[in-house]
Structure formats: structure tokens, C-alpha cells
Amino acid sequence: MTSREKILAAVKQNQPESVPMPDIAFLTGEPVEATEKFVTTLTTIGGRVYRVGSYDEIAAIVKQNYTGGQRIITLIPELAEITTEVFAPQPAAHHLQDVELAVLKAHFGVAENGAVWVTEELLGHRALPFITQHLAVVVNAADIVPTMHQAYARNIDLSYGYGAFIAGPSKTADIEQSLVIGAHGSRSMTVFLMG
Amino acid sequence: MHTEGKDHAELADIFNKDEKRVDWHDETLWFIRAKRDKAVHQLPEWEDLRNTASQIKHNVLSNLDKYLVEFEAQAQANGITVHWAADAAEHNRIVHQLIKDEGVTQMVKSKSMLTEECGLNEYLAEHGIEVIDSDLGERIVQLAKEPPSHIVLPCIHKKKGEIGDLFHMYLGTPSGLDDPQQLTEAARIHLRDTFLTRKVALTGVNFAIAETGEFVVCTNEGNADMGAHLANVHIACMGIEKIIPQRKHLSVFLRLLTRSATGQPITTYSSHFKKPREGQQMHLVLVDNGRTVQLGREEFRNSLKCIRCGACMNTCPVYRRSGGHSYHTAVAGPIGSILAPNLDMKKYADLPFASTLCGSCSNVCPVKIDIHDQLYKWRQVLVKEGYAPTVKKVGMQVMTTTLNSPTVYRLAGKMGRIVMKYAPFAVNNGLNPWYKNRDMPEPPKESFGEWYKKNRK
Ligand code: SF4
Numbered sequence: 001m002t003s004r005e006k007i008l009a010a011v012k013q014n015q016p017e018s019v020p021m022p023d024i025a026f027l028t029g030e031p032v033e034a035t036e037k038f039v040t041t042l043t044t045i046g047g048r049v050y051r052v053g054s055y056d057e058i059a060a061i062v063k064q065n066y067t068g069g070q071r072i073i074t075l076i077p078e079l080a081e082i083t084t085e086v087f088a089p090q091p092a093a094h095h096l097q098d099v100e101l102a103v104l105k106a107h108f109g110v111a112e113n114g115a116v117w118v119t120e121e122l123l124g125h126r127a128l129p130f131i132t133q134h135l136a137v138v139v140n141a142a143d144i145v146p147t148m149h150q151a152y153a154r155n156i157d158l159s160y161g162y163g164a165f166i167a168g169p170s171k172t173a174d175i176e177q178s179l180v181i182g183a184h185g186s187r188s189m190t191v192f193l194m195g
Numbered sequence: 196m197h198t199e200g201k202d203h204a205e206l207a208d209i210f211n212k213d214e215k216r217v218d219w220h221d222e223t224l225w226f227i228r229a230k231r232d233k234a235v236h237q238l239p240e241w242e243d244l245r246n247t248a249s250q251i252k253h254n255v256l257s258n259l260d261k262y263l264v265e266f267e268a269q270a271q272a273n274g275i276t277v278h279w280a281a282d283a284a285e286h287n288r289i290v291h292q293l294i295k296d297e298g299v300t301q302m303v304k305s306k307s308m309l310t311e312e313c314g315l316n317e318y319l320a321e322h323g324i325e326v327i328d329s330d331l332g333e334r335i336v337q338l339a340k341e342p343p344s345h346i347v348l349p350c351i352h353k354k355k356g357e358i359g360d361l362f363h364m365y366l367g368t369p370s371g372l373d374d375p376q377q378l379t380e381a382a383r384i385h386l387r388d389t390f391l392t393r394k395v396a397l398t399g400v401n402f403a404i405a406e407t408g409e410f411v412v413c414t415n416e417g418n419a420d421m422g423a424h425l426a427n428v429h430i431a432c433m434g435i436e437k438i439i440p441q442r443k444h445l446s447v448f449l450r451l452l453t454r455s456a457t458g459q460p461i462t463t464y465s466s467h468f469k470k471p472r473e474g475q476q477m478h479l480v481l482v483d484n485g486r487t488v489q490l491g492r493e494e495f496r497n498s499l500k501c502i503r504c505g506a507c508m509n510t511c512p513v514y515r516r517s518g519g520h521s522y523h524t525a526v527a528g529p530i531g532s533i534l535a536p537n538l539d540m541k542k543y544a545d546l547p548f549a550s551t552l553c554g555s556c557s558n559v560c561p562v563k564i565d566i567h568d569q570l571y572k573w574r575q576v577l578v579k580e581g582y583a584p585t586v587k588k589v590g591m592q593v594m595t596t597t598l599n600s601p602t603v604y605r606l607a608g609k610m611g612r613i614v615m616k617y618a619p620f621a622v623n624n625g626l627n628p629w630y631k632n633r634d635m636p637e638p639p640k641e642s643f644g645e646w647y648k649k650n651r652k
Binding site for chain 2: 002003004006007008010011012013014015016017018019020021022024026027029030041045092093094097110112113114115120125126127129130131147148149151152153158160161162163164165166167168169170171172173174175176177178180182183184185186
């Protein structure tokens with residue numbers, strides 16, 4: 001018998017009688033003003049939020065904060081002017097190790113935890129939001145949902161190979177519980193809330 | 196740390212020698228427990244979430260064979276290679292083989308309590324494979340040559356000065372440097388180099404979805420992603436109980452996990468791995484290692500619902516004052532004390548007794564495991580099987596004699612009250628295991644029996 005057969009046989013023999021799956025539809029969270037809540041939550045967990053009306057505004061903010069010499073990359077065509085190079089997605093990500101800022105699009109945001117949902121095709125490379133020193137994400141204000149329940153109800157496109165909720169900058173509190181921003185992933189996270 | 200042959204009480208004694216450190220450990224964990232409370236109180240539907248999570252897990256455990264097969268088929272369709280390991284040894288062999296197949300002798304690993312349970316690092320070291328743990332806390336204990344002392348906060352027992360000394364020795368930071376910010380920066384640079392040069396990365400798994408064949412890994416540091424996305428081979432290892440039925444159920448568990456663990460609304464990164472990236476191999480190892488046996492123990496089955504948030508440890512008065520290492524098992528604290536005797540009753544017979552049975556663990560558990568009831572049940576099983584720890588055994592024999600005879604019971608009670616009144620030092624000393632870290636209560640002037648006799652007329 002293979003281990004697979006052994007394990008499955010043991011599971012079958014030892015598992016209790018089948019109980020039904022509970023309905024989770026009643027879990028919706030409290031009604032909230034989603035955008036407001038998103039801004040407060042993300043700010044509390046160390047992110048920065050700019051409410052903007054256009055891509056031009058985003059470009060202006062980026063140019064103001066990043067001057068000279070640093071690698072800035074984006075896959076958003078409207079932001080082409082801020083990119084310091086043509087960014088071609090390719091399997092290996094090692095060439096991204098000195099990226100200073102990556103500006104990405106997100107599908108939607110979640111008010112209760114300040115997270116944004118991104119999938120592979122928005123990233124160019126899976127490693128990009130982690131390997132970059134700083135991360136910025138553009139999301140429509142209209143695309144903020146209250147809780148994770150609406151988030152999963154909304155993200156029904158299952159074609160991705162990799163997707164992630166990203167909530168704020170990388171952090172750790174492993175040394176005597178002191179919060180330190182910037183562990184292995186991005187040192188800061190900015191969300192441009194559009195509209 | 197050398198724990199061989201020592202039981203929880205003896206190991207706790209070692210930890211308790213430094214009273215200031217015990218107080219600090221106690222307060223640090225309580226601080227995290229308090230953050231959990233604050234986060235939880237912001238969600239009026241908290242109890243609904245817990246109930247639902249517990250029910251989903253019940254559904255999982257009662258249909259686990261189907262979900263495992265479904266998960267396997269979906270994952271394979273996604274291009275993930277699925278392996279099955281009956282025990283720790285097989286798990287370690289599989290991982291080792293995958294590393295050998297890639298022709299390398301180094302690997303980077305993000306946090307996985309399962310690999311701790313299986314002793315993977317030691318096994319690979321014996322076979323000439325160097326493993327670097329990339330979670331900061333795990334890297335710190337790895338440099339100190341210690342196991343993690345907590346499943347979420349692996350180096351919660353370490354002071355920043357000690358970490359500074361380790362980094363000075365191994366990472367070349369200036370001596371005396373103990374600033375968390377600067378130490379983290381040093382680790383960031385050191386590990387970035389590791390991520391960029393490793394061809395094989397291993398991660399744990401927080402949740403695996405039967406419906407879609409994807410698995411979810413949650414970290415705050417981003418280390419699992421840095422490892423996996425830069426490596427040619429991604430190996431993910433999980434216990435078979437980590438399956439959940441559908442993608443939408445993640446909403447329930449992701450809302451519960453970090454609020455219970457650290458009081459955060461969600462981890463910084465909740466990564467959903469569904470398909471290997473172009474040119475990459477993705478392997479997933481499904482591990483039993485005693486889980487099917489626990490599934491068959493009706494009274495302890497619920498322990499398989501655990502999502503490893505650590506809340507039960509943070510709240511446990513015994514854990515807080517005895518330290519994670521005193522449990523001499525990979526998963527410490529209340530839940531570890533239920534899981535460990537399942538693997539080896541003799542070796543871990545002491546653990547279910549390392550609890551006050553106060554119930555605080557069960558109260559905070561996000562999947563509503565009846566933790567303290569199970570600890571109590573383990574005690575009965577262990578005593579019946581003859582595995583009770585000796586100190587407790589002697590005490591219990593005396594107790595049995597006392598409780599079996601009303602005369603001896605009344606006399607013993609009276610003696611006890613007299614002793615505590617006139618010679619409290621006879622009880623408040625190191626020979627009485629109940630005195631450790633607590634003063635004995637003032638004895639009542641008379642027993643209830645005596646009071647009742649006098650007053651009933
Ligand atoms: S038993 Fe419950 S509280 Fe303890 S780690 Fe597991 S899920 Fe968390």
C-alpha cells in the first residue's frame with residue numbers, strides 16, 4: 001500500500017459521521033462607510049493613503065517623492081512617464097532586486113483590514129511587491145468592500161496562478177515585541193485611492 | 196537547549212530561576228493577549244465567526260477523505276506535484292529527495308511548525324543540507340541553536356541584548372547593538388542575499404482549499420514570498436487537517452486568525468499559491484504523522500481544528516510563567532499538550548498536567564476547541580494507562596486514600612487547617628508543588644462540615 005492509500009484508508013476509518021457544511025451567507029459584518037474605514041485601517045497598520053482624482057496627480061506625487069537615479073517601475077500605461085525603464089515581465093525576478101518603487105494596480109480593497117487584492121497579471125512578476133523597497137498601489141475608491149466576506153464574493157475570477165491580499169508594509173515584532181516596519185518585503189506601502 | 200529526559204515541571208524550574216525574566220515573559224504575552232481582546236471587541240459578530248469556523252472544521256474532519264482527494268486532483272490540475280507522507284521520516288525523505296533532485300545543498304525556509312514537528316532541519320543537517328530559516332524570530336532561535344518557544348512568536352523568550360549578541364557573533368553587527376530597528380535591518384540584508392541565491396524554498400501552509408487546489412500562506416514579513424518567488428523549486432508542507440472546503444471559507448478563517456494571534460486585522464501578506472510560475476516546480480507534501488490516529492480518538496478529535504494562532508498560549512497562566520521550552524515539544528502550550536501525547540503518551544505524559552484547567556484557552560480559541568476539557572480527559576487516559584508523572588502520582592495516591600475514607604478526609608482537613616494556621620512554612624515551601632510561584636491561601640477557621648454541624652439547628 002502506498003502512503004497515500006494508507007492515509008486515506010485511515011482517514012476514512014477514523015473520521016466521524018458526515019456533518020453538513022454550515023451556511024456562511026449570514027456573515028456580512030456591520031454596515032460601514034467602506035472608504036473611510038479603509039483609510040483609517042490602512043493608516044493604523046502603517047500604510048499611507050492619498051485620495052487622488054487622476055493618474056496625473058499620482059505621477060506628480062511620485063515625482064515629488066522620488067528624485068534622481070532610483071529605479072521606478074510600473075505596468076500601468078497611464079503612468080508611463082514615471083517609469084525609469086521599460087519593464088518586461090520574465091520568469092526570474094533577480095533583476096528586480098534594486099527596484100526602489102513599484103506602482104501596481106489592485107483589483108479592490110477591504111475596509112476592515114486595509115488589504116488590497118492583487119493577482120499575478122497585475123504584478124508582472126510575483127516577487128515584485130516583495131522585492132521592491134517601496135510599494136504603491138492604485139485602487140478605485142468605488143472598489144472598496146467592507147469585509148473579507150464581500151471580498152471573496154467579489155473575487156470570483158479564479159484564473160490566477162498567484163494572488164495575494166497585501167495589507168501595509170512588511171513588518172515584524174520578533175525582537176521583544178517592538179514593531180519594526182520593513183522586514184523582508186517593502187519598507188512602505190502607499191495606496192492611491194482613485195475617485 | 197537540552198531537554199532530554201526532563202519533564203515540564205523540571206524544565207519550568209529552570210525557567211523560573213530568573214524571576215525577573217519570568218515576570219517579563221508573563222507581561223509580554225499578556226500584552227499580546229490584551230491586543231487580541233481589543234481587536235475581538237471591535238467585531239460584534241465574533242462569536243458567530245467562531246461558531247461558524249468550528250462547524251466548518253467539523254465538516255472538514257467528517258469528510259476529510261473526500262476533501263483530500265478533491266484537493267489533490269485540483270492541485271495536480273493546477274500543475275502542483277502532490278506527495279503523501281505517512282510520518283515524519285517519510286516527510287523528511289521526500290523533502291531531502293527534492294533538494295537532491297535540484298542538485299543543491301542549501302535551502303531557505305519560511306515558518307512551518309510541521310517541519311519542526313518532523314525534525315526536518317536536523318535531518319537535513321545530518322545529510323549535508325544547509326537550511327536557513329527566514330522568519331526573523333526563527334532565524335534568531337536558529338542562530339542560538341534552540342527550537343522556537345512559541346508557534347507565532349518563536350523567540351518571545353529572548354531579550355534584545357541576547358539577540359544583539361547573536362547578531363554580533365554571526366552577522367557582524369557592532370557589539371552591544373540592541374536596537375530592534377537596526378537589528379532587523381541587519382537581518383534584512385543578510386536574508387535578502389539568501390533569498391537571491393537559494394534555488395529551493397520551503398514554506399508551511401496555513402490553509403489549503405479543496406475546491407480549487409490552492410494553498411494560502413500568511414506572513415507579516417514577506418519571507419515566504421521572497422523565498423518561493425525567487426526559487427526554482429517551491430516545496431510546501433502541510434498536515435492533512437489544514438484543508439478547508441471552499442475558497443469563500445477563507446473569509447471566516449482569515450478574519451479570525453490574526454485577530455486571535457496578535458490583534459492585527461490580517462497579516463500583511465496572505466498569499467494564494469495556485470499554480471507554479473512559469474519555469475518553476477511546485478511541490479506539496481501532505482503529512483499524516485499521527486493525525487489520523489487523533490482523528491479516531493473521539494475525545495481529542497477537535498484538537499485537529501486548530502489553526503495555530505497561538506492565542507491559547509498567550510493567555511495560559513502556566514505557559515506564560517514556564518516558557519515554551521518547558522513543553523519539550525514543537526507545539527508548546529495548551530494545544531501542544533493535547534497534540535503531543537497523541538504522538539507519544541509516555542514521553543509527553545507530563546504535559547496535560549501542565550495546566551490549571553482554568554479554561555482561558557478554550558475561551559479565546561477561534562475555532563472553539565474544548566482545550567481545557569481535553570486536557571482533563573488526557574489526564575484520565577494517562578492515569579488509566581499508567582503514564583501519570585510520578586510527583587502527581589504520589590499526590591494522587593494520598594488523595595485517593597483520603598477521599599475514600601470520610602474519617603481520614605475529615606481528619607486530614609482539620610490537620611491541614613491547623614498546619615496552615617500555625618506552621619504556614621510547612622506548606623509554603625519548595626516541597627509543595629502547589630506553592631511554586633504562588634502563596635497558599637489563608638485557611639478557613641473551620642471546615643464547612645464543622646460549620647454546618649454547629650449551625651444547622
Ligand atoms: S488551539 Fe485554538 S487558540 Fe490554540 S493555537 Fe489552536 S486555534 Fe489558536
